[in-house]
């Protein structure tokens with residue numbers, strides 16, 4: 465009997481990856497509209513225009529391409545190891561490479577010659593429930609191919625597992641959606657421990673409002689190494705999360721900053 469192109473579980477997983485960004489956007493839209501408790505610590509107390517929401521929703525039409533590009537790699541025969549060890553190692557390898565690739569490509573997109581690729585995402589100076597799925601087609605194409613092609617090369621040496629990579633995509637779509645909410649959800653003392661390494665919603669909000677610095681995806685590690693972190697981040701975080709005092713201007717600062 466001829467083998468099916470994809471297993472049922474692979475199809476379900478790809479469908480989850482194709483739609484999760486929109487489901488998360490819907491969640492944040494409802495949370496904001498109904499003023500759920502998780503939205504009480506506003507980051508920027510500024511209005512978001514209808515025009516921005518319309519533009520972001522239009523851009524989001526090609527968000528399912530994450531699933532399409534992963535499906536192409538699976539169709540070509542990559543990532544077929546089925547062991548548990550490979551599942552765990554594939555998830556970890558994807559997370560580490562994604563952090564490096566995202567930081568490097570993101571900084572490159574901020575260079576004048578390449579900024580057209582990233583411009584659409586940055587038209588949103590203030591994050592809305594839909595900003596996390598608002599990218600140009602080219603940006604997501606480059607991100608996904610740059611993420612998966614090196615992993616496909618590694619797959620030739622150490623068999624990688626498709627579900628380990630898919631698990632990273634699921635985590636990315638959820639966390640990236642949180643990172644673009646206009647509310648801080650983490651505790652007031654987050655930056656004393658976990659927050660020294662991991663980013664927060666406030667962290668990425670400053671990238672949008674100030675247009676530079678904070679290029680990291682899920683961690684602060686590379687921003688610290690390459691000195692691209694705003695030095696008033698932690699005091700602004702404290703103000704928003706602990707004192708519950710939102711920022712009133714996009715360029716507002718807690719102190720002189722170095723980026």
Ligand SMILES: [Zn+2]
Pocket residue numbers: 570574582586671
């Ligand atoms: Zn950027």
Ligand SMILES: [Zn+2]
Pocket residue numbers: 585644668672
């Ligand atoms: Zn962003």
